[in-house]
């Protein structure tokens with residue numbers, strides 16, 4: 263059975279005190295996690311050690327970074343290496359978020375390099391994909407997202423992919439309040455799974471966890487997570503409020 267995950271991406275929000283309180287409130291309301299139903303919290307870099315310390319001794323809830331350097335170490339002012347993240351207590355890193363692709367001009371080549379660097383260090387990767395509105399309106403979203411997946415992960419072998427999760431986040435649904443319909447999410451997730459199956463076969467494709475992200479809330483999470491190919495969510499705004507995040511986690515633990 264493949265893993266279900268709800269991951270919270272705080273983006274560039276919350277200072278250290280606010281982050282500490284949010285994690286405390288999440289932990290005090292959390293129940294129902296198992297090895298197959300996990301929670302990931304992705305705060306900004308400066309929170310990682312604090313968040314990881316708060317999660318120490320808990321089960322099936324992990325700390326993630328939102329980005330990492332593609333280089334192992336050296337003269338790269340302002341960068342954070344995968345080894346630093348691991349040593350600070352992170353187990354996951356988000357790579358290829360649309361905000362990194364758009365605002366920081368991260369292209370397929372750099373994202374594949376970051377993914378290789380993270381996997382080789384022992385971090386698990388949440389690899390993001392998703393199309394802009396004009397692509398969706400033009401009807402070529404399957405090809406667009408398929409190409410992101412091929413460029414991002416086809417360079418890895420099936421064993422490496424066991425440490426990788428995909429997050430489909432249609433850009434037009436991020437922070438807009440306009441969620442993809444459950445049918446749109448299911449169709450794209452099934453397509454992504456078929457792109458993986460083409461290269462690695464059905465067994466690997468069936469084991470791949472594919473998360474949905476984009477205006478996911480407690481009210482729409484049950485319907486989205488009920489789709490057979492949607493294995494949880496990557497949550498932005500609603501991950502900043504313990505009550506909302508716990509509501510979304512409850513939708514995952516209920517399936």
Ligand code: 13P
Nearest residue numbers: 271436437476477498499
């Ligand atoms: P929202 O949930 O705020 O739409 O953000 C989704 C996202 O980008 C998570 O990475």
